[in-house]
Amino acid sequence: MKIMRIAGVSLSAVAKHKVRTFLIVLAIVVGIATLTVIVALTQGANKKILQQINNFGPDAIMIHSGGGRLRGPSTVSEASLTKKDIADIRDIEEVKLVSPFQVSLDMPVKYKNKFTTSWVFGVESSWQDAWRRGVSKGDFISDADNEQLSKVCVIGRTAAKDLFGDADPIGENILIENVSFNVIGILEKRGQSPVGTDFDNLILIPFTTASRRLMNQPLYIAMARAVVFNPARIKTVIAKIEGILRENHRLAQTEEDDFRMTSPEEITKMIKGTSQTLDVFLWLVGLISPFVSGIVLMNIMLMAVSERKREIGLRRAVGAKKKHIIFQFLSESLVLTFAGGLFGVTAGVIIAVLISLSGKPISITWQPFATAFLFSAVIGLFFGIYPARKAAALDPASALSQK
């Protein structure tokens, strides 16, 4: 086929002009590798954000007692949530469950001669469903534990490691603020929170025990986690909870909320807000560098056209039509950009993997490959068409007479 023969001409030209081929491929490699690395990095970051939102729970609302503070549990003096509030929220039809808990940050914990500080939560058994997190070993805190104000606890991995090393903590007694608790279970691993809190450095004790024996907070509740049936309805539920709490707390219209709520949406905003500017910048660099590669390609191809005028004139003299010349030069550009794309993606993946060794999250999926190939094709076509057309437009008679 004629088209295959002309493509063959292009391939042999690529093979014969080694310096030119090397320079163009190098330019494309740099551009495509940059793009690949950036895609891998931003995708990795997005994947991490999604993971963190899932950790938080896309169907969950955190209700904090006390207003004002941006994140984290409120201090005890701001406590405002009551048992009635929880019961009323539980009655909202969209709400699947509500799990109240008490929190005390950085409590001193001791086992034999080892000390650590840990977040201590007073929880009900519903905590497991609210956080979709149970024990990996032993038992969770039961309703009976809550009724009897039992001094038992379930500990997270980090706290367990700090106190017990590799030994089995179950059945041992630890001291939390000089009150002795018996370890009955170990929590499933969860990792870090969206804001970098270690979700494994915590100790759970019965809600009632925490309220009365440890935190001296018998009337109020620090926080609660509400889970809805349908995440799409989360805004409505937040509005309903707000109404209930303002009414229960008898807040006048001019008064500010004495509670605060955190939804997955806010968490997303919080995380994305910081990384968005950087993302835009990265994408700009990522898109500009293949563009620069394209300009290099066009430049070198234009030089090639001007160097090969006689060849073009000869081809025209022996019967090449304009479209054959366009096809020849365009396929040269495409072969070079595809080769550049292939090596560029490979280089990009290697660089991304090297970057990930430093702890940055990356994601390598088929998309960077597809993007890179698409981009190299677009570069080849977009920046190759002008030199190719210029070659074809040469007057055969004067092209032949070129020295």
Next chain:
Amino acid sequence: MIEFNDITKFFTSGIVRTDVLNGVTFKVNKGEFAAIMAPSGTGKTTLLNVLGCLMKASGGSYLFEGQDIETLNDDQLSEIRNKKIGFVFQTFNLLERTSALDNVLLPLVYSDVYPADAEKKAGRLIESVGLKDRINYKPNELSGGQQQRVAIARALINDPSVILADEPTGNLDSNSAKEIMEIFRILHKEGRTIIIVTHDINVARSSDRIIYLKDGKVEKEEVL
């Protein structure tokens, strides 16, 4: 088979008009070996470009095997050049870094049909110009005379109606020049139509008929 009737050609550069061909009229018949004798600066190159369908005339009519060339578009001219004309240039115009065989096959790249025995045919042509053992040599490994022989083989690959040679011996020493002209004479004997454009009277004298060009017109014709 080639009929130039009052062909004119002028070029304009800005408002300056240069008339190069001022009504050229001649005929070349099938199987003829004709020379167009044109000293430098008499429109030799322009005449050759029009004759070779590399550019169109400004006026007059050019019939090639009865076909009016002036009515054809760029693609159709390309096809005529591909199928009907075999070019031999003063500077050989072989593709660098490309074997003699591939140079000879070049016109077939742009042919609608690529004969199954194309390489054999190219091989035979290279053999017939005396380069059997140089078939895979590249131009820079061949002498001028050898390069011109490859160019002649290339001109023949599509069995053209006419071979159009532009100063074919202009860049060769006298021995090589003689050999090349000998090849043209053999091709003529085989029945091919050959037109040589030259300013060298000795080259022109190898032909059957000389058409003298002067000041963009045919001055006289001389049958040898």
